[in-house]
Amino acid sequence: MRTGFKRHKADRKLLKVCGATTKADVELLAGAGADLVGLWHGVADGPAEVSVDEVTTLAEAARATGRLEPTLVTFLSDVDTLRQIIERTGISWIQLHAYQMPGVIAALRQSVSTDLTIVKVLHLKNGKCLERPLIKAYERAGVDVFLLDVVTASGQIGSTGQRLQASDVANVVPTFSKPFLLAGGISAHNSADYETVVQHPQFHGIDVDTGARNHSGRFERKNITDISRGWRTARYVEVA
Numbered sequence: 001m002r003t004g005f006k007r008h009k010a011d012r013k014l015l016k017v018c019g020a021t022t023k024a025d026v027e028l029l030a031g032a033g034a035d036l037v038g039l040w041h042g043v044a045d046g047p048a049e050v051s052v053d054e055v056t057t058l059a060e061a062a063r064a065t066g067r068l069e070p071t072l073v074t075f076l077s078d079v080d081t082l083r084q085i086i087e088r089t090g091i092s093w094i095q096l097h098a099y100q101m102p103g104v105i106a107a108l109r110q111s112v113s114t115d116l117t118i119v120k121v122l123h124l125k126n127g128k129c130l131e132r133p134l135i136k137a138y139e140r141a142g143v144d145v146f147l148l149d150v151v152t153a154s155g156q157i158g159s160t161g162q163r164l165q166a167s168d169v170a171n172v173v174p175t176f177s178k179p180f181l182l183a184g185g186i187s188a189h190n191s192a193d194y195e196t197v198v199q200h201p202q203f204h205g206i207d208v209d210t211g212a213r214n215h216s217g218r219f220e221r222k223n224i225t226d227i228s229r230g231w232r233t234a235r236y237v238e239v240a
């Protein structure tokens with residue numbers, strides 16, 4: 001499957017699960033109803049960091065399921081390095097999860113000739129979007145999808161397990177015209193708290209790490225099927 005974002009049907013809300021490191025992880029996620037699998041590379045000290053070779057293998061395994069689109073999740077900002085990784089792995093979704101600037105996105109867009117969906121994370125700290133002054137520049141640079149996630153009081157980004165307030169999401173969404181994914185402490189049980197977010201026409205799905213795992217830190221199929229069902233993401237009927 002190759003689902004460039006432009007071909008994605010807006011009414012089918014996506015479930016992305018982050019941090020697969022083995023083929024077994026990839027197969028579990030495909031069977032549990034995920035649409036996108038996050039593969040980390042260039043996340044310093046990340047517990048699910050994988051090499052470029054492993055990204056290549058896991059991305060192939062994801063595509064082979066016929067249901068899962070691999071997404072490179074990275075803090076890297078060197079455009080030439082990113083281009084080489086994209087060419088080598090065949091990745092067509094990239095999630096820039098750090099504070100990469102609009103110029104990086106513009107240069108990436110220019111240097112990659114294949115159909116690339118660029119997801120840029122917008123970080124909310126104490127409910128305020130840190131990148132707010134840059135949002136229009138990100139759109140001009142070629143971002144396809146924004147991803148709203150928490151930055152903690154201590155500055156941790158990614159896999160915080162902490163939630164955004166629906167009212168804070170509602171404040172930032174009118175500042176951009178692109179679709180968005182919601183992240184931060186998503187579980188099977190908190191979709192009702194985000195009713196206004198879910199109904200927003202720009203809402204395109206959710207991205208989960210902590211809530212997809214059990215106490216040992218491994219992916220738990222039931223958590224993921226429950227999240228898919230609770231949030232009615234694209235494949236929830238299949239896994240219900």
Ligand SMILES: O=C(O)c1ccccc1N[C@@H]1O[C@H](COP(=O)(O)O)[C@@H](O)[C@H]1O
Pocket residue numbers: 018019038040043046047073074097147149157158159160161162183184185186207208209210211
């Ligand atoms: O999952 C991580 O550890 C991670 C590391 C570096 C960049 C992104 C990471 N994950 C992202 O974190 C959020 C979800 O976190 P949680 O559900 O609150 O634990 C999501 O955007 C993942 O892509």
